[in-house]
Amino acid sequence: MPVDPNATIEITCFDWVPDFARGFVRDLRPRWACEELGLAYRERPISAMHRPEWFYAEQPFGQVPVVRDGALRLFESGAILVHLAEREGRLLPQSGQARADVFGWLFAAYNSIEPVAMEQASVLIFHAGEDWAEARKPILFETIDKKLSRVTDALGEREWIAGDFSIADIALVTTLREFDRNGQLRKFPSLAAYLERGMERPAFGRAIEAQLEAFSEEPPIAA
Amino acid sequence: MPVDPNATIEITCFDWVPDFARGFVRDLRPRWACEELGLAYRERPISAMHRPEWFYAEQPFGQVPVVRDGALRLFESGAILVHLAEREGRLLPQSGQARADVFGWLFAAYNSIEPVAMEQASVLIFHAGEDWAEARKPILFETIDKKLSRVTDALGEREWIAGDFSIADIALVTTLREFDRNGQLRKFPSLAAYLERGMERPAFGRAIEAQLEAFSEEPPIAA
Numbered sequence: 117m118p119v120d121p122n123a124t125i126e127i128t129c130f131d132w133v134p135d136f137a138r139g140f141v142r143d144l145r146p147r148w149a150c151e152e153l154g155l156a157y158r159e160r161p162i163s164a165m166h167r168p169e170w171f172y173a174e175q176p177f178g179q180v181p182v183v184r185d186g187a188l189r190l191f192e193s194g195a196i197l198v199h200l201a202e203r204e205g206r207l208l209p210q211s212g213q214a215r216a217d218v219f220g221w222l223f224a225a226y227n228s229i230e231p232v233a234m235e236q237a238s239v240l241i242f243h244a245g246e247d248w249a250e251a252r253k254p255i256l257f258e259t260i261d262k263k264l265s266r267v268t269d270a271l272g273e274r275e276w277i278a279g280d281f282s283i284a285d286i287a288l289v290t291t292l293r294e295f296d297r298n299g300q301l302r303k304f305p306s307l308a309a310y311l312e313r314g315m316e317r318p319a320f321g322r323a324i325e326a327q328l329e330a331f332s333e334e335p336p337i338a339a
Numbered sequence: 340m341p342v343d344p345n346a347t348i349e350i351t352c353f354d355w356v357p358d359f360a361r362g363f364v365r366d367l368r369p370r371w372a373c374e375e376l377g378l379a380y381r382e383r384p385i386s387a388m389h390r391p392e393w394f395y396a397e398q399p400f401g402q403v404p405v406v407r408d409g410a411l412r413l414f415e416s417g418a419i420l421v422h423l424a425e426r427e428g429r430l431l432p433q434s435g436q437a438r439a440d441v442f443g444w445l446f447a448a449y450n451s452i453e454p455v456a457m458e459q460a461s462v463l464i465f466h467a468g469e470d471w472a473e474a475r476k477p478i479l480f481e482t483i484d485k486k487l488s489r490v491t492d493a494l495g496e497r498e499w500i501a502g503d504f505s506i507a508d509i510a511l512v513t514t515l516r517e518f519d520r521n522g523q524l525r526k527f528p529s530l531a532a533y534l535e536r537g538m539e540r541p542a543f544g545r546a547i548e549a550q551l552e553a554f555s556e557e558p559p560i561a562a
Binding site for chain 1: 395411414439457
């Protein structure tokens with residue numbers, strides 16, 4: 117589904133980010149969901165480096181993505197995934213154990229796994245080389261390994277984390293990618309294979325291509 | 340709503356936790372939601388100190404709460420809040436901007452605010468006094484202050500974070516309590532007042548009382 121300037125759905129993204137963030141900014145999640153659901157969307161790029169003050173009225177923490185769907189305004193990628201899935205009646209079962217499992221894994225990705233990915237980014241990228249970050253690494257990586265090992269057990273032989281492919285997989289795959297940057301996932305071959313399956317979906321490919329295309333080469337000059 | 344051993348809903352909780360965790364274990368969230376919704380629940384206490392291996396099959400990370408509702412099994416407190424609200428058709432609007440806002444703040448609490456509360460627990464409790472934890476504090480507390488300041492702006496003069504009292508408030512109030520332990524919230528009087536409003540709700544009072552009552556005085560001996 118190509119990006120369409122006349123689409124009803126608008127995804128706010130960044131106009132430029134440093135190399136380490138390219139392909140990892142979280143507007144990837146709604147882009148991916150839109151691609152899976154066959155929904156066209158338009159882009160609204162804003163500056164990550166000079167975050168406009170008015171943007172905080174739309175997103176309390178100045179983060180992307182923010183999504184408009186007609187008159188509706190949505191923030192937090194998890195909430196946006198739920199909205200897009202409910203809008204189309206796909207990627208999130210309507211009821212019963214299947215719905216409970218998708219919601220369980222959706223929140224697990226956001227609250228039980230991604231927080232340690234954020235901490236990892238803190239010690240490996242934002243505070244790389246600082247004494248405290250070096251000292252923090254051993255126990256943090258041990259914690260991460262424990263979590264990945266538990267996700268491995270839970271995944272077992274299944275193709276997707278909670279029944280059919282769902283928004284829980286969009287959240288989990290995009291989170292697990294953070295642990296693939298330093299090869300930690302090599303220790304967990306079935307998780308690495310799961311990640312691969314997710315990233316091989318054509319919708320994922322189109323989503324990441326669109327995110328990368330939206331970035332300018334050089335940081336735009338502040339207005 | 341008293342705890343009722345014959346209730347359809349079962350909340351798994353811990354049989355004992357150290358003092359710093361009492362009143363803060365996350366089964367507080369479904370307890371509170373059940374109290375708001377007038378739903379009876381029974382308790383299933385397990386050991387936090389000797390986490391039974393079979394429990395990981397129910398909860399991938401060995402965390403509480405896990406909830407059973409008849410034949411349904413649910414994990415992750417965020418998913419449980421959604422389930423309880425949808426079950427009763429309350430605390431989560433059915434559609435439109437109101438639903439988007441509640442989901443937005445629900446995920447904001449779980450993914451944009453709670454992760455720094457977890458990191459705070461790491462430096463103040465689990466690794467208290469370690470060199471790296473001391474060195475980590477200044478920037479972490481600056482980050483926390485920035486987030487709390489943004490939540491303050493977003494709350495404005497409103498009574499609850501997203502329209503009527505909702506599951507987003509249950510998530511946000513229980514998260515903000517983590518920042519009240521060290522007085523950080525004093526800098527944000529309107530947030531402190533919001534926290535107070537949440538904690539003054541009779542349902543919150545009954546929930547926390549029930550959590551505290553479920554703990555034994557001394558750690559039970561491992562079986």
